Amino acid sequence: MIQSPGLLLTIVAFALVIGPLVFIHELGHYLAARWCGVKSETFSIGFGREIAGWTDRRGTRWKLGWLPLGGYVRFAGDMNAGSQPSADWLALPAAERQRTFQAKTVWQRAFIVIAGPAINFLAAILILAGFALAYGDSVTPPVVGATLPNSAAARAGLMPGDRIVALGGRAVDTFESMSRYVRIRPGETIRVDYVRKGVVASVPATIGVRHERDRFGNDYRMGVLGLSATAPVYREVGLLEAPVVAVRRTGQIVSMMVETIGQVVTGRRSVAELGGPLSIAKVSGEQITLGPEAFVFLIALVSINLGFINLLPVPMLDGGHLMFYAIEAVRRRPVGPEAQEWAYRGGLAAILALMLLVTFNDLDNLGLWRSLAGLIG
Template identity: 45%
Template sequence: MSLIAQYLVPFLIILSVVVFVHEYGHYWVARRNGVRIESFSIGFGPEIFGRTDKAGTRWKFSLIPLGGYVKMLGDADASSTSIDRAKAAQEGSFPSKSVAQRMAVVFAGPAFNFLFAIVVLSFLFVFSGRPFTPAVVGEVQQDGPAAAAGLLPNDRITAVDGKAVDSFERLQDIVRDAAGVPLVLTLERGGQAVQATVVPKLQELTDRFGNVHRIGLIGVSRAGVEFVRSNPLAAPFQAVGEIGRMVGGTLQAIGQMIVGSRGTDELGGPLRIAQMSGQIAQDGLVPAIWFTAVLSINLGLINLFPVPMLDGGHLVMYAIEAVRGRPLGERSQEIAFRIGLAMVLTLMVFATWNDLIHLRVVEFVKGLVS
């Protein structure tokens, strides 16, 4: 029971919030474009409980809590990959709407995920403060690259290769991707500007969730973390900037995985998310809210990838329809969605396999049969 309370409950709450935000985006824009919604579900499979509102929409929780869907009039299935011909011509059906309206409905899901994250991060920045770590050296590892370059405790790093650095996090971002590359640091020491050349060393680190990262390190620790409360007017812009950095970092990591310069063992699935949800929830409400915002950003970003079955794939097909003046043929759409389904399922299986290895389930099973 304690295991369920520690991991499963936080996971279900956090995932349900993120999925609700995404699906509500589809629902809200669809309703404002005159589309009738048949059902709004958190989870897949058989219904556990629900209610039907005055507009005829069935709001429900379903058995498998790994996503959700909005089924609109004219959809033959929950994923909107095929059309119910008997309903498509009816007033208020999704297929009867213009291409622009359908694109707006599809785009609204990821958009709401990002808007939700902006609102959440803005409130956190105003009331809890924005985490900020000055680029000041705390301790210097004796046998590390920084010590060899002559860095000392309390040195303030103001620039790297002539580009200004305003936080320790920014310094880490530069260093982690520069293993073996000489970096010229501009330091402020005792009121004077000093320069030092350091070469980050490639190392493997395991984070608190067991993920192994191959990154560049120079062998220094931060002096301390500060929380700076933001002005309410500036907080949304700062939240957008933070989201931009997260998205940029995610896309960079994916690109590195594709070209092979970064391991794919960092990819995680539902089991890893459940583990992270439970561990972060133990740290308190604020970290859990922060994690929910991050998960919302990732869900919005992933759904914008141009893969059939995902929102991005639907947007590509609607864009093609807008250019051609007519939709792709049913056979072409069927092939595209089958390819998309295969890609999504392959990624899910791969991520789940990573989870099983990460959580030592595979090792445990091998021990039972050996």
């Protein structure tokens, strides 16, 4: 039976996920700018017309926009993409000009830009550290406990007691790391390296495909080898070690993001699997009904996703700014304003095209196109 969290709960859950994450992202930029002596003119959550706001004693306008799909901080002197002097900037009084974004060194500007994604990763690490403290660290060895009949593992000849040491040439040290590798490679043929009674051997295996539907009606396609572990093993994690475990888990999540994007680019994964804000809203509503643990873990995943995407070297994103600053640091002068203008136009076009694609996918996942087809038919 398909369950639905309802529209109101979905909207509330989406706001509880996106609102705080966008706020801390922009807060990272804001705090780094204050530390570098740059005045922030506007701190906005949401885009478009202001629906509420106030001005603090430093002259920063804090406001809410009507379109809650992001946010921004506008710095004094941030007059062009290249942060280059202009007639208006040169006309400012010296003291005021010193507090502008343009007046800062390339390293200070880069620090201000990278602080936003960095604080998203930090938030996720704190959440994952809390999970590590509460539940420990999974260290289940990658030893075959049993194989399912007619599974990929059975066809490959794997037997109980075999210790998997590598998949596709990548070393695995826990059952969890093995599962992560297999899950995102349904249908792929890989080499399995294992140890049986002290003898190292290898065998090709075609990862099986399992289709699942959860209680919300979502269909999943994932890779499976068809084997189980001997017994789950968890070890306790102390307060000092928890951040280390969290950083490792964050790195594993980012690695999976990079690999899945690579699969989309190379055609091994359909672009239809890409989702946008509507998908995040849908998942937010679903996860909040599963309990606080599932919902908080989702917040960590979205925070990592937000930090990762913003670091991509695409003009208009934080990573695009950092790319230009890196070039400026090497050349000892900024990239020309005309070249940057064209790059930012291209970046904007790419982002808008991606937004159209993921919105189309989101509406398809919500069943809009099928409903329209039914009405037309």
